[in-house]
Amino acid sequence: NRKRGLDLTPPVTKQPLLLPSTLKTTHSLYQGSFPFYRLPLEIGHFSLDEKRQYHADKRRLRYFCLPVGKEGKQVSPGWDLMNGYESCYVKRNEEEKEGLLHILTWLGKNRSLLGANADKGIARPVDRDFVTWRGHLTKILCTPYETQEGWLLAVTLFKGTFYISEQETVAACKKRKERTPEQEKLMYSGYKFENYICADSLESGPDKCAVVNTNEAFCSVLLARLSSHSLLIAGEVDCIDPSPKSPLPPSCYIELKTSAQIRNPHQQRSFNRYKLLKWWSQSFLLGIPVIVAGFRSPEAKVVSIERFRTSDIPHLIRGERNSWDPAVCMNFCNKFMSHIKSVVTRDDPGVVYLFAWEPGSEVTYTVHTDDEYTVIPSWYIEAMN
Ligand code: 0WD
Ligand code: CA
Numbered sequence: 001n002r003k004r005g006l007d008l009t010p011p012v013t014k015q016p017l018l019l020p021s022t023l024k025t026t027h028s029l030y031q032g033s034f035p036f037y038r039l040p041l042e043i044g045h046f047s048l049d050e051k052r053q054y055h056a057d058k059r060r061l062r063y064f065c066l067p068v069g070k071e072g073k074q075v076s077p078g079w080d081l082m083n084g085y086e087s088c089y090v091k092r093n094e095e096e097k098e099g100l101l102h103i104l105t106w107l108g109k110n111r112s113l114l115g116a117n118a119d120k121g122i123a124r125p126v127d128r129d130f131v132t133w134r135g136h137l138t139k140i141l142c143t144p145y146e147t148q149e150g151w152l153l154a155v156t157l158f159k160g161t162f163y164i165s166e167q168e169t170v171a172a173c174k175k176r177k178e179r180t181p182e183q184e185k186l187m188y189s190g191y192k193f194e195n196y197i198c199a200d201s202l203e204s205g206p207d208k209c210a211v212v213n214t215n216e217a218f219c220s221v222l223l224a225r226l227s228s229h230s231l232l233i234a235g236e237v238d239c240i241d242p243s244p245k246s247p248l249p250p251s252c253y254i255e256l257k258t259s260a261q262i263r264n265p266h267q268q269r270s271f272n273r274y275k276l277l278k279w280w281s282q283s284f285l286l287g288i289p290v291i292v293a294g295f296r297s298p299e300a301k302v303v304s305i306e307r308f309r310t311s312d313i314p315h316l317i318r319g320e321r322n323s324w325d326p327a328v329c330m331n332f333c334n335k336f337m338s339h340i341k342s343v344v345t346r347d348d349p350g351v352v353y354l355f356a357w358e359p360g361s362e363v364t365y366t367v368h369t370d371d372e373y374t375v376i377p378s379w380y381i382e383a384m385n
Contacts, residue, residue, distance in 0.1 A: 021364070021365070022362040024362050025332065026144065031327065032331055035331055037224070037226050040222035040223060040224040040233065044113070046105070046221070047061070047216075047219070048216060048219070050213045052092065052096075060216050062218070063201070063240060063242045064239040064242065064254045064292075065205060074306075076304050078301050078303070079196045081258070081294075082188070082189065083192065084212060085192075088210070088211045088212060090214070094176060099374075100163060102234070106221055111383075114126045114127055114128065114232070124159055126159070128230045129161065130162050130230070130231045130340075131162070131163045133235065134282065135282075136165070137233065137281075142278060143336075145329075147359050148359060150169055150171065150357050150359060151166065152168070152357075155355060156348075157346065159347065167373055185300070189258055189296060191214060192212055194238060194239070195210050196302070219234050219235060219237065220249060220286065221233075226337065229338075229341075235282075237253045238253075241254055241290075250287040251287065251289055254292055255291045255292070255310075257292070258294045258295070261296060261297055269320070272317045273320075279310075280310060283310040288310060289310050290309060291310060292307050292308075293307075293308060340355070346367075349381050353368075354373055
């Protein structure tokens with residue numbers, strides 16, 4: 001109004017209003033020493049079957065069984081990653097947005113593992129600061145270096161815990177619907193690689209003709225801590241090392257990956273800069289120590305297999321021009337979680353704070369009270385009451 005427009009005295013604001021409502025993502029702002037991150041502790045697991053039904057067991061955990069050559073060298077098997085694409089492929093319905101459904105189902109069945117002691121003061125039914133999918137955290141970790149794809153993360157504070165659930169952006173939806181046949185085949189090839197290397201039971205070897213069904217998953221549920229933030233993370237695990245000397249979960253898990261064969265220094269730089277950033281972030285978050293990668297020829301044959309130790313990856317890329325820094329990824333995630341804690345103040349399952357980010361911009365947010373972005377379904381509210 002006019003009166004305020006003429007008032008030249010600076011406004012007196014109370015401390016909380018000085019908190020910035022946006023968060024910068026420029027990587028140079030997050031350089032520094034690596035923040036405290038505790039090796040995650042597995043506290044549970046679940047499986048999703050071929051119809052995407054939840055089971056409170058390990059039925060979809062597969063065993064790693066890579067054929068090893070005579071001198072202990074990895075064989076270059078020439079596996080055809082397109083085998084079965086036309087006839088043996090069942091694809092998950094990507095229109096069905098599950099959000100946190102399976103994690104909430106697990107939480108509903110395991111309340112006794114997580115409730116705060118009422119005698120300690122505050123009683124939280126889930127005594128963690130954050131609950132989310134590992135994949136969402138991977139996106140956060142990669143944000144300071146991401147130049148192509150933005151994200152939307154919906155956050156609801158419910159009984160003292162922040163639940164983070166990704167929403168598909170308009171651009172991601174468009175990209176998904178306009179995938180070329182080549183892109184579809186590439187997606188299939190990653191799953192097919194798993195079929196060549198994993199077995200359903202210890203007695204059988206891999207079934208190279210098995211149907212690829214992307215509804216199936218084994219997920220680990222873990223407790224982690226990043227600086228002052230306690231986390232409950234769930235993530236899909238590809239397979240377990242079945243050897244008797246293998247350590248306890250998550251250290252016995254192995255992540256499987258495929259990538260195009262590297263033929264020149266340019267491709268090597270791009271692999272180190274983009275692929276290794278994502279691979280490291282994803283496996284580091286769950287404490288998975290080993291990544292087994294199959295490199296494919298343009299004809300979609302596996303030409304080599306390489307084993308990466310997750311903890312070696314930061315050393316492999318260090319000192320390269322335009323490289324990435326794991327400390328930056330973790331410092332940004334730490335700051336983003338603190339930012340969420342300062343912004344998301346209404347403890348109400350009906351309120352969603354939608355954080356939005358596009359490359360080159362800052363993280364912004366909007367508040368929603370309609371059911372467009374619901375994070376917490378009503379059955380879960382009832383279960384926690
Ligand atoms: O609702 C959503 N927007 C999302 C749901 C986004 C991300 C994941 N999810 C669900 C998926 O249904 C999946 O079952 O979470 C589960 C996996 O959780 P995550 O471990 O947090 O996901 P992420 O780390 O992104 O991916 C792990 C693996 C992938 O392996 P590769 O090596 O390609 O990164 O989970 C698989 C995939 O094998 N995966 C999916 N499978 C079916 N549908 C999906 C998906 N949408 N996304 C990842
Ligand atoms: Ca994988």
